[in-house]
Amino acid sequence: MKKFNYIEHYNLDAEKFDYFEERFAATAHDERRVHEYVIANIPENVTSILDVGCGSAWVAQHFVKKNKIVFSLDISINNPYKAITKYNSKNHFGVTADSYFLPFQTKSFEVIIASEIIEHVVSPAKFVNELLRVLKKDGYLIITTPYKELIKKTLCIHCNHETPLHAHLHSFDENKLLSLFDHKVISDVIWKTFGNKILIFLRTYVLLKFLNFTLWKFCDKLVDRIYSSPAHIIVICKK
Numbered sequence: 001m002k003k004f005n006y007i008e009h010y011n012l013d014a015e016k017f018d019y020f021e022e023r024f025a026a027t028a029h030d031e032r033r034v035h036e037y038v039i040a041n042i043p044e045n046v047t048s049i050l051d052v053g054c055g056s057a058w059v060a061q062h063f064v065k066k067n068k069i070v071f072s073l074d075i076s077i078n079n080p081y082k083a084i085t086k087y088n089s090k091n092h093f094g095v096t097a098d099s100y101f102l103p104f105q106t107k108s109f110e111v112i113i114a115s116e117i118i119e120h121v122v123s124p125a126k127f128v129n130e131l132l133r134v135l136k137k138d139g140y141l142i143i144t145t146p147y148k149e150l151i152k153k154t155l156c157i158h159c160n161h162e163t164p165l166h167a168h169l170h171s172f173d174e175n176k177l178l179s180l181f182d183h184k185v186i187s188d189v190i191w192k193t194f195g196n197k198i199l200i201f202l203r204t205y206v207l208l209k210f211l212n213f214t215l216w217k218f219c220d221k222l223v224d225r226i227y228s229s230p231a232h233i234i235v236i237c238k239k
Contacts, residue, residue, distance in 0.1 A: 014076030
């Protein structure tokens with residue numbers, strides 16, 4: 001089997017798909033709640049944020065207007081370029097780089113966000129170690145990913161091999177995620193699950209989209225007590 005060339009793959013992916021196109025319905029609501037969970041766990045006094053796998057640059061959209069310094073990083077050229085074009089600011093920088101070899105000095109950032117990215121990388125442990133390298137002492141690394149995802153495969157029409165849908169190479173629970181962290185390097189790590197699949201399946205976003213984050217989180221936890229089926233997990237690591 002041909003070795004997976006992740007650099008070629010994600011550059012082509014960024015050319016073929018528009019990460020900045022508007023999301024609708026349940027997808028838009030689910031992404032909104034993931035973003036809110038991340039934002040809620042970032043201290044207000046931070047000044048520097050690295051967004052790894054910046055996608056639609058929602059991190060820059062939210063934080064640049066709050067006078068935070070944001071680096072939107074992606075392995076493709078297209079996404080960082082679109083990010084700094086759409087959210088133009090003296091505090092916003094676009095970077096094209098491989099997340100295994102970040103072009104930053106050790107201890108550069110107060111917060112690093114890797115939202116819905118780790119399931120795509122070939123070596124999650126190497127990925128986490130590099131993020132921790134550029135994280136400042138007392139800084140926060142925030143990771144979100146699908147929770148206990150059942151990875152489905154399809155037959156690729158190009159290479160005739162089984163290929164994971166959405167390029168999700170790994171499925172994570174709390175134990176797998178926590179095992180990636182060197183506890184000699186970090187001082188604390190916590191995790192939470194959220195986004196009950198029942199609420200997503202029943203298309204409750206039609207009503208829940210009107211709730212603020214606090215009220216939505218209450219409803220989500222309430223349903224999860226009745227039937228636990230979270231769609232996402234968030235890990236907050238303090239160095």
